[in-house]
Amino acid sequence: MLAPKRTKHRKAHKGRIHGLAKGGDDLNFGTFGLKALAPERITARQIEAARRVITRHIKRAGRVWIRIFPDVPVSQKPAEVRMGSGKGSPEFWACRVKPGRIMFELDGVPEDIARRAFELGSAKLPIATKFISRATRGA
Known part of the structure; x- marks a missing residue:
């Protein structure tokens, strides 16, 4: 599982998740992406x-x-x-x-397979998500 190698502080405050994503809201690597629609902590x-x-x-x-x-x-x-x-x-x-925020990106597969893969993946996440692609990026 993912975890940082080292951190500045051992414990953190809970905090609140306000506002919209400042960065990471565009597709940078793949053709398809899974975008978060709600604020949440994801483990x-x-x-x-x-x-x-x-x-x-x-x-694969x-x-x-x-x-x-x-x-x-x-x-x-x-x-x-x-x-x-x-x-x-x-x-x-x-x-x-x-x-x-774009959480996952995918490339090298057809759109219908990517859409279904992200549907299955979003079922494992505690928030509402949206499928996006390079064609529907502006919408």
Whole structure:
């Protein structure tokens, strides 16, 4: 699974995800893309599950680019622990995704296969997504 090699701080605040994506909202590598329509934290496990489904459906024919990276540590306190006594330990890594962000890109396969692959991949993600291509980029 994806995780940073090292970070400046071990624990992070939860934060809020406001506004639209400032960057990463255009197709840079592939012909087709999967765009986020809602703000949400996406975990490394969810990214990996979506990647596996997409690559399995295209039968490893094309090329897949992952445009998001889980760099935020999410901490949790153990079950049945009393309030207080500090912040919990980091449990998993997540990525803050804003609306408009391209999460995955795909190239080297026909549009119908790419569309179906992204439908299967978006089922593994906790947010609403949209299929985009170079032809419908302006829309």
